[in-house]
Amino acid sequence: MNGRENPTLQLRLRPPEHRVSRKAIGHWTASAGVVWLVLISVQALVVSTADDPPSWLSVTLVLCCVLGPLHLLVMPQWRYRVHRWEVTGEAVYTQSGWLKQEWRIAPISRIQTVDVERGPLEQLFGLSRITVTTASAAGPLRISGLGHDRAVALADELTRTTQAVRGDAT
Structure with missing residues (x-):
């Protein structure tokens, strides 16, 4: 059973699976x-x-x-040891920071926009960051330090997954 079939599914805070690119260091x-x-x-x-x-x-x-x-x-x-991310069929998980660490979960059904951004220094290192805007007062989730190709593929995956989930993202 997945989160789309069971609206009462409780997402739990846990360490995300994937590390960011080593180029982020x-x-x-x-x-x-x-x-x-x-x-x-x-x-x-x-x-x-x-x-x-x-x-x-x-x-x-x-x-x-x-x-x-x-x-x-x-x-x-x-930061490299702390920063992690994961996308499942139900949610986006992020963990970031170094002195002040933050763990966030955003249900897929709450995603409104997915943006890929690259500053000049990130371009030099072949990196990008993804901003996942949700219907949350806590603000968007950010995944920094992704390889550019991985970030584009992840944005595409999130867009497809979000479109397949019923709900109004509010």
């Missing part, structure tokens, strides 16, 4: 690296060119030079 590292590089560069420029830079700025520069590389080593690996 490089994407997350590069994205965070750009932020750290800008932050450190601006501080270093002010400290090195100002006549009397504030002492706290030197402290934050040193902290950024220590914390930045640690963040770049730990965060992408940790």
Whole structure:
């Protein structure tokens, strides 16, 4: 029996089956690296060119030079271990985050739209993200770090599955 035959079927929160692409590690590292590089560069420029830079700025520069590389080593690996997704005939499951982790379930019958998006850095790494908009106040589900071909195939699968399910997605 599936969820379409039994409207009282209770979906349970569980770890989704699939990991995101390993390329996501490089994407997350590069994205965070750009932020750290800008932050450190601006501080270093002010400290090195100002006549009397504030002492706290030197402290934050040193902290950024220590914390930045640690963040770049730990965060992408940790996120890769956490980020998962799964689509069944009844629901879309996602798990994401690293310090703050989120698990979400969206019944197929509640899906309104499925979007595939690629930013410039994601394109460089051959990745895409899927946004599944539902009739939920909690907002859309996002699956980031998918290989582009996998994301397109998943969007097609979700669209077909959603069309086959009766309901008004509200």
